[in-house]
Amino acid sequence: MLQLALSVIGGGLIVAGLMLMAGGTLGLLRFPDFYTRLHAVRVADGLGAVVFILGLAAVSGDVGVALRLLVLAALVAALGPTMSQLAANAAHAAGLAPLAGDYRAPRPGARGERSS
Amino acid sequence: MIALIGAAGIGLLLALTLVRLHAGPTLHDRALAANSVVSKGALICAALAASAGRAEFVDAAFALALGGFVLNAAVLKVFRAGTFQAPLARGEDG
Numbered sequence: 001m002l003q004l005a006l007s008v009i010g011g012g013l014i015v016a017g018l019m020l021m022a023g024g025t026l027g028l029l030r031f032p033d034f035y036t037r038l039h040a041v042r043v044a045d046g047l048g049a050v051v052f053i054l055g056l057a058a059v060s061g062d063v064g065v066a067l068r069l070l071v072l073a074a075l076v077a078a079l080g081p082t083m084s085q086l087a088a089n090a091a092h093a094a095g096l097a098p099l100a101g102d103y104r105a106p107r108p109g110a111r112g113e114r115s116s
Numbered sequence: 117m118i119a120l121i122g123a124a125g126i127g128l129l130l131a132l133t134l135v136r137l138h139a140g141p142t143l144h145d146r147a148l149a150a151n152s153v154v155s156k157g158a159l160i161c162a163a164l165a166a167s168a169g170r171a172e173f174v175d176a177a178f179a180l181a182l183g184g185f186v187l188n189a190a191v192l193k194v195f196r197a198g199t200f201q202a203p204l205a206r207g208e209d210g
Binding site: 007010011014017018021022025026028029034037038041045049052053055056057059060061062064065068069072075076079082083086087090091093094096 | 118119121122125126129132133135136142144145147148149151152155158159162163165166167169170171174175177178181182185188189192193195196
C-alpha cells in the first residue's frame with residue numbers, strides 16, 4: 001500500500017518536473033536575448049530539476065538511494081540561483097545590454113523581419 | 117520504469133539544449149547552455165540510479181553537478197578578467 005502510494009506520488013512528481021523543464025528548455029530556445037533566456041532556464045529549469053529528483057527519490061525502492069537523491073535535490077536547489085546570479089553579473093559586467101522596448105516574437109518561417 | 121521514461125525525456129531536452137549551445141550568439145549564452153547540458157547529464161545519472169537501484173550513479177550525479185558549477189564559475193571569471201592570470205590585488209574598480 002505504501003509502495004503503491006509512493007509510486008503514484010513519485011510518478012506525478014516526475015511528470016510535473018519534466019513539464020517544468022520542457023517549458024524552461026523551450027524558453028532557452030525561443031527567447032530573444034541572454035537575460036530572458038537566463039530567466040527561463042534558471043527559474044523553470046531549476047525548479048523542474050528539484051521536483052524531478054524528489055520524484056526519483058520517491059520511486060526508487062532503496063532507502064540509501066532515496067536519501068542520496070534527497071541530498072542531491074538540496075544541492076541542485078542551492079547551486080541553481082547561485083549560478084544564475086554569477087551568470088547575470090558576469091554578462092552585465094561584460095557590457096551585454098538587455099533588449100529594451102517593444103518586441104514581437106518572429107513568426108516561424110518569416111526570417112529576419114523585426115518589428116520596430 | 118517511470119524513471120527510465122524520465123531519463124528519456126531529459127535526454128530529449130538535452131538535445132534541445134545542444135541546439136542553443138550550437139547557435140548561441142554570445143559567449144554567455146554558450147556558457148549558460150553548457151552548464152544546462154551538464155546539469156541535465158547529472159539528472160540522467162540520477163534517473164538511472166533510481167531505475168537500477170545503485171547508489172554509485174548518484175555519486176556520479178553529485179560529481180557532475182558540483183564539477184559543472186565550479187567549471188562554469190571559473191569560465192565566467194575568465195570572461196570577466198579577459199586573461200588567465202588575473203591580478204591578485206584588487207584594483208580601483210573592484
